[in-house]
Amino acid sequence: MVNMETFILIPGRTSNQGCGISEGKFGPTYQAEIHRLLMAPVDMQRLEIASGQRVRLRSEHGQVDVAAEPAKGDELPSGLLFIAYGDLSSRLMGGDTHGSGMPTSKGIDVTLEVLPTLPLV
Amino acid sequence: MQRTSFDDYCPPRSSDPVTMTTLPEATTDNELRIIEDATCTFCGCVCDDIDLHVKGHQIVKAQRACVLGTAWFLNHEIEDRPACLIDGQPATVDAGIERAAQILGNARYPLTYGLSDTTTESQRIAVSISDWIGGCVDTTTSVCHGPSGMAFQGVGEVTASLGEVRNRGDMIIFWGSNPAESHPRHFTKYSLMPKGMFLPGGRKDRTCVIVDVRKTKSTKAADIFLQIKPRKDFEALWTLRALARGLELDAQKVEDETGVPLSVWQDLMERMKKARFGVIFFGMGLTMTRGKHANSEALLLLTRDMNRYTRFVCKPNRGHGNVTGADNVVSWRTGYPFAVNLGRGFPRFNPGEYTASDVLARGEADAALIIASDPMANFSQPARDHLASIPYVALDPKETPTTRQAAVAFTVATYGINVPGTVYRMDDVPIPLRPAFDSPFPSDLEILKGIERRVRTIVRERV
Numbered sequence A: 001m002v003n004m005e006t007f008i009l010i011p012g013r014t015s016n017q018g019c020g021i022s023e024g025k026f027g028p029t030y031q032a033e034i035h036r037l038l039m040a041p042v043d044m045q046r047l048e049i050a051s052g053q054r055v056r057l058r059s060e061h062g063q064v065d066v067a068a069e070p071a072k073g074d075e076l077p078s079g080l081l082f083i084a085y086g087d088l089s090s091r092l093m094g095g096d097t098h099g100s101g102m103p104t105s106k107g108i109d110v111t112l113e114v115l116p117t118l119p120l121v
Numbered sequence B: 001m002q003r004t005s006f007d008d009y010c011p012p013r014s015s016d017p018v019t020m021t022t023l024p025e026a027t028t029d030n031e032l033r034i035i036e037d038a039t040c041t042f043c044g045c046v047c048d049d050i051d052l053h054v055k056g057h058q059i060v061k062a063q064r065a066c067v068l069g070t071a072w073f074l075n076h077e078i079e080d081r082p083a084c085l086i087d088g089q090p091a092t093v094d095a096g097i098e099r100a101a102q103i104l105g106n107a108r109y110p111l112t113y114g115l116s117d118t119t120t121e122s123q124r125i126a127v128s129i130s131d132w133i134g135g136c137v138d139t140t141t142s143v144c145h146g147p148s149g150m151a152f153q154g155v156g157e158v159t160a161s162l163g164e165v166r167n168r169g170d171m172i173i174f175w176g177s178n179p180a181e182s183h184p185r186h187f188t189k190y191s192l193m194p195k196g197m198f199l200p201g202g203r204k205d206r207t208c209v210i211v212d213v214r215k216t217k218s219t220k221a222a223d224i225f226l227q228i229k230p231r232k233d234f235e236a237l238w239t240l241r242a243l244a245r246g247l248e249l250d251a252q253k254v255e256d257e258t259g260v261p262l263s264v265w266q267d268l269m270e271r272m273k274k275a276r277f278g279v280i281f282f283g284m285g286l287t288m289t290r291g292k293h294a295n296s297e298a299l300l301l302l303t304r305d306m307n308r309y310t311r312f313v314c315k316p317n318r319g320h321g322n323v324t325g326a327d328n329v330v331s332w333r334t335g336y337p338f339a340v341n342l343g344r345g346f347p348r349f350n351p352g353e354y355t356a357s358d359v360l361a362r363g364e365a366d367a368a369l370i371i372a373s374d375p376m377a378n379f380s381q382p383a384r385d386h387l388a389s390i391p392y393v394a395l396d397p398k399e400t401p402t403t404r405q406a407a408v409a410f411t412v413a414t415y416g417i418n419v420p421g422t423v424y425r426m427d428d429v430p431i432p433l434r435p436a437f438d439s440p441f442p443s444d445l446e447i448l449k450g451i452e453r454r455v456r457t458i459v460r461e462r463v
């Protein structure tokens, strides 16, 4: 059975990402931060996702694979996902700005699919 | 040689393009120097009270800077990279300027984009280049508070300086904004903690309200936190507008729509009315989500409504160090803040048409000049795909996904750390920069002046 559910994705700023920009965008701080998806712990439990397990996000405009981690405490309500702005969040955005100049960059509808954990070789 | 004045960085015009050999040698002394009241340009707070401890080409300590400011100051040492790359190969700055001018001067629909992390002096020249080449000029405003810019034009902005907020603001509301992570000294320097002229008790005299779709790090600072449903900012703001007008509302509908009970909104409205000086800071939680400029407009109108009862102001929390400068410069050069097309020899403004994201995603631009920004990391995939397919020129102190794919990439000195000039704080107050040490790399201004000089000739020859 494929574990799949719809969520709302909120890309945003984090201080780690900000520090990473100054250190260099190809450096470990920035790269780690933009490749980390935060989820409500209750959603992770329900979908049986282990911390660090990869999930696939699909929006109307693209798809990315990313490692999921539990958000601290009650930072995120169930049904909401958070990721730092960067390459992955941009891939899920559409090009159309609906006449505003601003692509819809927050509150993106996504389907989350749990990817099987690869057996250790 | 320590360059101290604007003219040191911007030699008088001559027919010679700027060359690396004309630039002074970087200092090598290892003595500890203290630069007092340096200006941090990492975020829109533009803190100008930072004491920098400098050894040669390295800032070793940034006193009073926050975590972001510290990372900014301590990670901008002189990197061992070529000052210019043409098609990925090291080249002289002169050759880079020539190639850049050829690309831009011969393009049919060139785009100038970025500008929020450079000095106002450079921004001015970038607009001149766009004017000469008849292109679009757009800034990172279009993908942060561009929708707010549209709303300002629609309904106006009741506003104040951060100094007024510090001295008077007794009810501080943050809507869709997370300053604890994006503007870490906002609370301590301007909005919550300071003891102000009319707020001798500092934090005790202020009420802090945060409205957001999630519990951000900022919510710890709040007296009242309202967690609204995602994509329901418009509905929530109009609920408050209705309450400000004394309209009856259906409690069930309000809660279903906003995720917050009507009684909580009513309580907030009563507190807002009783405030002596209310302030709403709003962020990209409002502008980047469904509703965009309609959300910002609702917030601006709510602020106006509140002035029937008391003094209320609002202010977007601007991200980049000189994004506000970009709005100001593009406005005083063209009459419009962003999304300006100069193709017909006079400025036309139309977000959605002349904004960088659209011009690229629709595959229209045939060349680009990208200054101090990284669309290859932050734009939608169609926009990035098109940018990768056209020749473009990039200026950045650091290597980024955008500089990596540029036809011409210049490594430039960092504004505020190596380069003097002016930036505008998020409340439109201009602040001077006090650089810490000299750089062997040219400034944005030097490169842009070189390109402008060359482009003028190319365009004249073409005509």
Ligand code: SF4
Binding pocket: B040, B041, B042, B043, B044, B045, B046, B047, B064, B065, B066, B067, B068, B069, B070, B183, B184, B185, B186
């Ligand atoms: S709040 Fe912003 S401007 Fe002030 S030190 Fe921190 S990053 Fe720099």
